[in-house]
Amino acid sequence: MHNLLRKVKKSPWVLGQALTKKPLNPQSTISDLFIWRYNKNWNTYFELLDLASLFGERDRHQVDIIFFNNKGEKFHQQSIELRGLCRQALDISKLLSALKQLPSNYGTFCIFHKKVPNSVLKLQSFITERGYISYQYKNAPLRSYVHGNLDAIDDSLTPLGGSSFFNRQYNLQYLLMADKKYELALINTSSTNKKIKFEIVEFGNGIQIKESITLKPKQVFVSLIKDLSNPSRLIVESKMIMARPIVFCFSDDNMDVFHG
Amino acid sequence: MSFFPILKAPYCAGQTILYNFSPNNWESVYKGRQTINLSYTDGILWHSTVLGELAYGDCQIIKYQDVKSLMPDNALPLLSLTQNKLDKKSEILPQLFSNQTNAPKHRSTLGLTSKYTTTSYQGELDPFPSRASLLTFSPFLQFNDKVENFVLLLNLEKKADNRKVKVEVFDASTKTLKCEKTALSNNITAISLDDCGFLKNDLPVVISREMAAIPLYFSCANQGKFLSLEHTHPPASLVVHGHRFGVQKNLKDYWFSQLKKNA
Numbered sequence: 001m002h003n004l005l006r007k008v009k010k011s012p013w014v015l016g017q018a019l020t021k022k023p024l025n026p027q028s029t030i031s032d033l034f035i036w037r038y039n040k041n042w043n044t045y046f047e048l049l050d051l052a053s054l055f056g057e058r059d060r061h062q063v064d065i066i067f068f069n070n071k072g073e074k075f076h077q078q079s080i081e082l083r084g085l086c087r088q089a090l091d092i093s094k095l096l097s098a099l100k101q102l103p104s105n106y107g108t109f110c111i112f113h114k115k116v117p118n119s120v121l122k123l124q125s126f127i128t129e130r131g132y133i134s135y136q137y138k139n140a141p142l143r144s145y146v147h148g149n150l151d152a153i154d155d156s157l158t159p160l161g162g163s164s165f166f167n168r169q170y171n172l173q174y175l176l177m178a179d180k181k182y183e184l185a186l187i188n189t190s191s192t193n194k195k196i197k198f199e200i201v202e203f204g205n206g207i208q209i210k211e212s213i214t215l216k217p218k219q220v221f222v223s224l225i226k227d228l229s230n231p232s233r234l235i236v237e238s239k240m241i242m243a244r245p246i247v248f249c250f251s252d253d254n255m256d257v258f259h260g
Numbered sequence: 261m262s263f264f265p266i267l268k269a270p271y272c273a274g275q276t277i278l279y280n281f282s283p284n285n286w287e288s289v290y291k292g293r294q295t296i297n298l299s300y301t302d303g304i305l306w307h308s309t310v311l312g313e314l315a316y317g318d319c320q321i322i323k324y325q326d327v328k329s330l331m332p333d334n335a336l337p338l339l340s341l342t343q344n345k346l347d348k349k350s351e352i353l354p355q356l357f358s359n360q361t362n363a364p365k366h367r368s369t370l371g372l373t374s375k376y377t378t379t380s381y382q383g384e385l386d387p388f389p390s391r392a393s394l395l396t397f398s399p400f401l402q403f404n405d406k407v408e409n410f411v412l413l414l415n416l417e418k419k420a421d422n423r424k425v426k427v428e429v430f431d432a433s434t435k436t437l438k439c440e441k442t443a444l445s446n447n448i449t450a451i452s453l454d455d456c457g458f459l460k461n462d463l464p465v466v467i468s469r470e471m472a473a474i475p476l477y478f479s480c481a482n483q484g485k486f487l488s489l490e491h492t493h494p495p496a497s498l499v500v501h502g503h504r505f506g507v508q509k510n511l512k513d514y515w516f517s518q519l520k521k522n523a
Contacts, residue, residue: 013286047399085432087399087463125502141404141481145490151500169285173367254377
């Protein structure tokens with residue numbers, strides 16, 4: 001009875017509100033929208049794996065990589081040959097530096113595998129690139145890794161993130177320290193504009209920072225958090241099903257990145 | 261339902277931050293004070309002790325140093341936030357009555373701190389079935405001067421024993437066995453990947469046929485001056501929708517049979 005009541009109370013938040021929509025084409029491939037950063041302090045790398053080869057598919061395979069600026073507008077696309085079951089660290093900064101002019105110094109990109117393994121098709125699943133991105137900050141000897149987290153977009157460039165009927169909160173379970181600096185990045189993976197409220201709240205209730213923005217589909221927003229007077233936490237309110245941010249944490253010249 | 265371990269790695273001490281608030285505002289949770297517990301196994305029984313209480317809306321940092329004297333050396337400290345009291349001793353991992361959410365899951369901050377810096381990820385640990393296996397492809401090795409690379413295998417099972425299991429590390433392309441190590445159940449085992457002879461373009465595959473684990477890849481430069489930590493996805497996360505666990509089974513069957521020939 002208790003479980004039934006819980007289900008009934010939860011239904012307005014879940015019915016018809018999938019986290020990830022299914023692509024219309026059963027042979028589509030899917031990708032997260034990864035954040036690229038490139039300027040004198042930042043280099044970005046992506047660990048390209050040949051997913052079809054992992055499933056035992058022989059032959060040579062390719063991916064398409066598509067770049068968007070910080071407003072979610074596409075500005076570059078290219079195909080890349082995969083090297084089978086070898087490691088292939090893609091230097092995103094090098095790819096971008098070959099372009100005549102960059103529209104911004106951060107944005108997003110997605111990677112679509114062109115080969116769908118037969119065993120995946122048979123089980124009515126979709127190959128998705130949620131792989132591993134790394135950032136080098138101020139030429140540090142070590143890069144900081146974070147894995148992809150969302151099945152954000154399909155290869156027709158249709159965003160797959162679901163939308164909520166009601167505003168919902170994502171309460172980041174993370175302690176923002178007063179002596180550190182942070183950049184919180186959020187991407188709209190849905191197909192409609194989303195109004196997003198950020199609140200940095202002290203443990204003890206006082207609101208330190210309040211910000212409101214509207215993100216277009218595929219648009220990324222990076223918010224700088226510094227000079228906090230007390231330990232705090234982040235609340236994101238929006239009609240996104242899961243407004244999970246990527247957090248860049250800075251302490252002197254050290255940078256650590258992770259997802260919410 | 262989940263435990264929150266305190267991690268351990270070379271040059272670092274672990275610290276875990278617990279949160280007594282929900283990660284969202286739409287899944288029903290208990291909004292009251294909860295008990296902070298420490299659980300560990302001595303290899304025979306599970307032991308649990310109360311560390312304190314955490315008010316709703318608050319958080320608590322717990323360092324390895326805070327619990328070191330309460331348990332045997334080298335045991336894995338497992339923290340939990342519960343509404344129930346845990347048995348002081350039990351043969352089976354204590355059952356937790358605690359807040360549980362799905363989108364996202366209730367998490368803590370699992371961190372490693374060196375003399376110089378900190379790295380962390382948002383995580384939790386649920387018990388694995390004892391008859392499970394591990395398959396992870398690792399593109400995380402970093403090759404700069406004075407950089408060391410490890411895989412930290414984090415395991416939790418219901419039975420209290422510390423099973424010693426074989427971990428095999430292969431090169432994905434040649435399927436050559438590069439090195440063989442051991443890991444313990446109900447513990448975190450640090451395995452150096454630097455002495456396996458991998459080159460920059462090699463893709464390591466780490467498997468255990470006898471135990472599942474969360475594979476955390478940890479790199480450090482200059483004895484802890486810089487740190488990097490991330491885990492790989494379970495194989496089911498290579499796909500979405502459809503029969504994801506069927507896909508995972510196919511992938512594991514394929515790789516375990518391919519690698520068997522060379523083990």
